[in-house]
Each structure stands twice: as C-alpha cells, then as structure tokens.
Amino acid sequence: MKYSLFKNMVYVYRRVFNFNKKLRFQIPLEMLSEILIPIMATVIPAIAVGLITDKASIQEFLLVMGGVTVLNAILLYLKQYLFTVIDMENTLARIQEFFFENSKKLMKTDYPNVEPQDKQILIQKAINSFSTNWVGIEFMMKSTPKFFVNIVGLITYGAMISSLNYIIIIILILMAVLNFILASYARNYDEKHKEDYVKYDRKIDYLYKNSTSLINGKDARIYKMETWFYNVFQQLIKKRVTWNKRVEYRYFLPSLSDNILLFIRDIVAYSMLISMVLDKEISVFTFTLFVGVIAGFSSWLNESVTAYSNLKRANMGVNDYRAYEEISEVFNHANGCEVPKPSDFPLTIEFKDVSFRYPGAERDTISNLNLKINGGSKIALVGNNGAGKTTLVKLLSGLYYPTEGKILVNGKSIKDYDIEEYYKLIGVVFQDVEVLAFTIAKNVAACEESMIDYSRINKCLELAGLKDKVDSLKDKEKTYITQSLNKDGILLSGGQMQRMMLARALYKNAPIIILDEPTSALDPIAESELYEKYNELTEDKTSLFISHRLASTKFCTRILFFENGKVAEDGTHEELMNMNGKYAQMFEIQSHYYKEEVGGEENEEFAL
Template identity: 45%
Template sequence: MFYNNKREVNNFKAQGIGLLAVLFRDVICYGYLVYRVTKGLSISDFVLYLGIIGGLNVWIKNIFQHYASFTENIIIVDNLRTFLLREEIGEGKYELTIPKSKNYTYVFENVSFSYEGGIPLFENLNLTIEGGEKIALVGANGAGKTTLVKLMSGLYKPKSGRILINGVDISKVNPTEVLKLTGIVFQDIKVFPESIVQNISCKLEKYSDEALINKSLKGASFYETVQNLVSKEKTILTKNLDENGVEFSGGQYQKLMLARALYKNAEVLILDEPTAALDPLAEADMYLKYNEFTKGKTSLFISHRLSSTQFCDRVIFLEKGKIKQDGSHEKIVREEGPYREMFLAQAHYYQEEVI
C-alpha cells in the first residue's frame, strides 16, 4: 500500500508539472506567434514555427514521462535493497511464538474467507494436515487451491475461524515466523534484476552459500543450464538494469524458483503450479526428485495435472471452496467422483498405466 501510494503521488507530481509546463509553453509560444502574425509574419514561417513548437512539446512530455518512470524505479530498487539487507520483516509485538519442531501440523478450524465484494469462497472449512504429510491439492480453476495455501502461509487472513500451526493460532504470531518455516513457489514468477545467486538465495552474494546454491540448482535440474552461461551463476537476469542480462523461458524460470525453494530448506514446502510450463513427463520427473527432498517434511503440491498425486500420502480434491474428496490416490481414483474423471482424462500423457 505504501509503495502504491508513493508511486501514485510521484506520477501525479510529474504529470502536474508536465501539464503546467505545457500550459506555460503554449501561452508564451502561441501568444508570440499570434503577435508576429499581426506584424506581418508569413504563412510559411508560421507553419515552420508551429512544427518547432510541436517538436518541443514532445520533447518536454518525454522528459516528464522519463522522470516519473525514474522515480518509480528508485522506489522498486530501494525496496529490493531493504529486502536484501533486513533480516526481519515483521514488526510489533505478538502474543505467541511457534515452538520449534521436526514436523508442523496445520489445522483449519471453521475457516471462512471471501475476497472484497465477492461471495464467500470458503465457509466453515475444516482441514487437518499432519506433520510430515505430503498433500496433493487438486481441482479446477477457481476451486480455492491457491487461496488455501495463502491462508496457510499467513499471506491472507480468514474472515472467521482460525488456522493453527502445532496448536498455535497464526493470527497471534509474528508473520515472519510463519514465512520462515514455509518455502513457497507460486505460479506467478517474480525475479530480481540481479544475479542468479541472489535470485536463489534472496541475499547479497557475499552472504550466499555457494555450495548450497549449486546443490539447489542440481536438485531443480537446472545446474547444467546455468553452467553453460558465460557468467554461470553470476549471470544477471532480465535486461531491466543490464543490457547483457539473460531472459529465461517460462519452464526455466520455474526451475529457478524451485531451486530457490530448495535453497531455503524450509520445514514446510508449498508448490503452487510450479511446473505448469513443463511438459507432463518432465513435470512428473521433477516431482519425483522433489519427493526425495521433502522426505519427513510437511509439503503441499498444487497441480492441474495429476503427476504429483501418486507419490503423495493424501489427495484433497477441492470444488468451489469445498472438499469433495479426501484420501490416498489409490483409494479415491477408484471411487466414482471428480478426481477419477480428471485422472482418467489425463492418463494418456503418462507412460505408466496406474489403474
């Protein structure tokens, strides 16, 4: 909110100053031309000067547009530096803390949630995710999958009810604690115009663990791609701040985000459509690798394609904010229901026959 307000104020100032400058220019220039016409200025000279004024108008307009863009980028870069240098983002005092544990259990108690001006998405949702359990969360678009994990990670607040982590209400805990124990890869990919190292560690390079960077890249099947770059892991991403920066494909960016999650090595791993840009077989291979990294950890995978469900302990099928099916893949794929229908519709993408 603060960033948006500051950006809008800067844009308003730049546009306001630009309009005043144009008004001032028009009064002076056109007034002077009218005066010269009354003194005998020729039509050809009048047209010439009119064109010069039009060019000056474009020049002044571009100056203030670039100024507005420059001030906006200053805010963005300043926020990035603040994020990289500060260890804590939560402020204020909170009643409770989450006790350290090997595994973390999540409990949704009568949770209701709706977006502003919208109908309720969740109403009195009750759900328990046991510590160390691997969950596959599936369902059609709009079922509430991403909203559920944002509630789980503390990014959204329920309208009513509560969410517990190992018995502690997360609304009474510093948000930093919840974020620290959670490694999340969302489907909307955001990268910094910085090196691959900093994009993975989310720290300055001097504070990044090089060995862990390489291990994470290998785990994400992205190590060889990075090593083939001229500057390897020091390569700058995007051309926003460096004309020699590298732009990856959608699938490559997703692998980079997976490497980021591995680097964090959080106790809880949430993957929200992290492999949507990969083909089904490559996605299945990627999930099998993550099955190894998530042993003993609480983890939740979201995917429209069901290659992730077979190695999970439990599958939850959401439909319009309600849990329609809940159980192991082997159990619910044999039941008559939406999960079986979706799985059979996708079965031809995969090599192995599972039923």
C-alpha cells in the same frame, strides 16, 4: 485522515531537513534573496530619479548607481546559485526520502493492503503524489518558500502603500479575494473528481508496462497486437486528457481573471498616482518609487494567492501520500508467540471452521473448511479452476487471515505469531513466476551478495534440476537474468524459471513448503524427473502441492479434491480411484493425453 496544510508543511520539511541538514540554512538564504531582489528592482529606478532631480554630480550618480547595481548582481547570483542547489536537493529528497520509503511500504505492508482494488487506488494516488517535480511532495517543497516570501513582501509593500493611500490597498485585496475564490473552486473540483481520473492512470500504467514488457514482446509481434494496444491506449489517454482539461480549465479561470484585474488595477492605481503628482501632493521621486511599490504589491498579492493555491493543490497530494503511508496493518507484528524450533519439526497444520471472503466479494471463496495435515505429510491439492486452491495457499502462507475460523500451526493460530517470524516457516513457489533482473544466485538466495551461501545455492539448483544449465553458463550462478542490468544477461525458459523459483523455496529451507503449480511450464519428461526427486525435495517437511496434472498426485501421501472452497474428496490415489468420484473422472479424462498405442495395445502408464 486528511491533514491541514500547516501540518503537512511541517511533515514534509521535517523529513526534508532530516534528509539534508544544509537545507535548513540554504532555504532561508534563498528566501531572503527572493525578498530583497524585487525590493532592489523597485528602489533602483527611484534612486536614479532622485539623484537626477537633486542634480547630483556624475561622480555621485555613478558611485551610488554602481554600488546598488553591484549589490543587486550579488543578490541575483546568490538567488540563482541557491535555487539550483535547492531545486536539485528537492528532487533528491523526493526520490530518496519519499519514493524509497513508499517502495519499502509497498513491499513490506500486509498483503491485504496491496491486492484489493480499493487499496490499489490508494497506491496509485500515493504514487501520483511523487511522480513528478510539480505534484504533491516536491510541489509543496517548491511552493512553501514562495508563499512565505510573498507574504513578507506583501506586508512590507502593503505598509508602504497604506502610508500613501489605503484605498489602493482595498482595491487590490478585493481583486485578490476574487482570484482566491476561483482557485478554491478549482481545487475542490479536482479533489472531488480525483478518483474519476486516477483509475485511468492505473490502466494506462498497466498497459504501458505490459506493452513494453520483454516477456510480452514475442506475443505482441507474432499476433500483431500493437494496433490493439495502440487503440486501447488512445481511448484511455483521450479519457484521461478529457478529465485533465476539465480540471485545468477550472485552474485557468483564476489566471484569466488575474490578467483582467491586472488591467483594471493599473488604470485605477496609476490614475490616482498621476493625479497626486500633478497636484504636487507627492514628488517625482515618490511617484517613481510608488509606481514600483504598487506594481510590486500587486505582484506579491497575486503570487501569494497563486502560491497558496499551489500549496493547497500540493497538499492534496501529500494527503494521498500519507493516507497510504499510515494505512493500518492487518496482521500481528512484533509481539507474537514464539515460533516452532527445529526440534518441533515437522509441523502439523490444521484448518478449523475456516471461511474466507475477498474484500468486496459477494460470497466466500473458502467455506467452513476443516482439515488437518500431519507433520511430514505430502499433500496434493487438486480441483478445477476457481475451486479455491490458490486462496488456500494465500491463507496458509499468511498473506491473508481467515474471515472466520482458525489456521493452527503446531497447535497455535497463525494470528498469534509475529507475521514476520511466521513467514520464516513458509517456503512457497507461486503459480505466477516473476524473476528479477539480478544474478541467478541473488534470485535464489533473495538476499545481498555478502550473505549468499554458494554451496547451498548449488545444492538447491541441483535438487531443482537446474544445475546443468547453470554450469553451462560462463558466469554460472553469477549470470544475470535478462539484459536489463547486464549486457551479458540471459533469458530463461518458463520451465527453467519455475525450477529457479523452486530452488529459491528450497534455499530458504522452511519447514512448510507449498508448491502452487510448480511444473506447469515443464514438459512431461522434465516433470517426471522433478517428481522422482519429490521425496528428496520435501524430506522432513510438511508439504502442500497444487497441480492440474493429476498424474503427479500419485507421489503424494494424501490427495484432497477441492470444489467450491471445500474438500469434496480425501484419500490416497488408489482410494480416490476406487471411489469412482470426481477425482477419478478427472483422472480418466486427463489420462487420454498420455495413452500410447504400443503393438496394438494401449499402454496406460503415464509418461512420468
């Protein structure tokens, strides 16, 4: 939904005034000084000329001119002081009131509002609306007072000029209308083509983050990727600059016409004034005053058009911000059925005729899946890449709802649960490992320092096989990860980071635990040690374990071979091997990586 300029102005300032109540008084004061200062600049020369033509004494001249000069100086100081304060508060409001709220929205909104590409474009537009001082949110904060100041000045000076000669007003208004038309053309072009250049903003942002990432730093140097990154950057920036030129060229046209019309205005207006003073229709004092008034009116008029144009341009950004802020949630929130209690554990999971298709996809990733997982089962999910295993994890985790069918947990559809409450039932180690630059304890507990249970932290680190490493560190579990926030921070290996994420899932102590490739960065010996603890890790829990290493599946009570979004084979390791199907074929292929020649005979035991 797109809101009108007026509604967005009310929306922005309601939040700004809520952020800082002092601005309710400071902004009107600054606006008053903005109005009075140009009026003083117009009146002071006329007063000087009037005093001279009236042959005022030196004392009178100095007294009057000294008074108005001091008053003008006070107004200038007040304006500058308030401008500095308000400008700083505007920036703080943009960051704390709008940036932080958008960040909360991004972290809290339902996952289907984040992952699809069309939603990512909405996100990028929202981010662009508060990325600098001169776009969207803060641009509206800057432009709104200017617009109303110029309107007041325009009405005041217009009334004065009308009392002298209305023809001058008509000429100036016609010129302003032309500028307004050109500015509207520029805004419409900008709005129409915004998605054409926002996609380049997304790509540039992605490349910047990855080219400066500490994780990618080793690859960038070893493989000399800087030239490649630079060339890609250059191509994207050229395309973005090309669009920027197209947009800014159209905004340049009103500025160019303004300068041309300014020249015409001066010739017409001043010719009329000079003619009137020569014909003695007006005095020298009046002439001097109206020279300033006409110049001031023209300035108010042009600034009003510019301020309105800026407001309309800012309004596009505010609409982009609100479009994502007000995006509809997908899941059930706040009114779900009661989640299972600990007395109901372990939990039973059932997929009934479940199909799922990603937004914009041409076919289902999971198709008509029927699967029941009894409470306390340890299920291994295996199969080739693209079979739909990770999608199944997303569905069971509550990150997506099925396109068709139901997922039941203890007999109730996950759609019937409050999604926030449902997440409490799930502990997941995802395939993509991302740690935060906080302490090990905060990464594991995922909460504030005051809420951390350190005895539980150490227990989970021990179960995940990371306790010895943590104990060897000077600050132990209070050691920071990376040096982004602390100079004494450390870097963990890929396997150690996976163990830490496993410790996080264990710390949550959810009744359903899902491990999506939790050992992909571990060597076979480390993997073996982890699986020796597998029963202990998933004790009294319903667990789903995804792995490409089929040797690890022997620890599970049941193995599902996934293919094309369906369960192709189902059974224990021995049963699937006896079937001599696709699982057995994949197992045999992988076994060659583990076979060792011992005394001329092959030892086919896995190094686990």
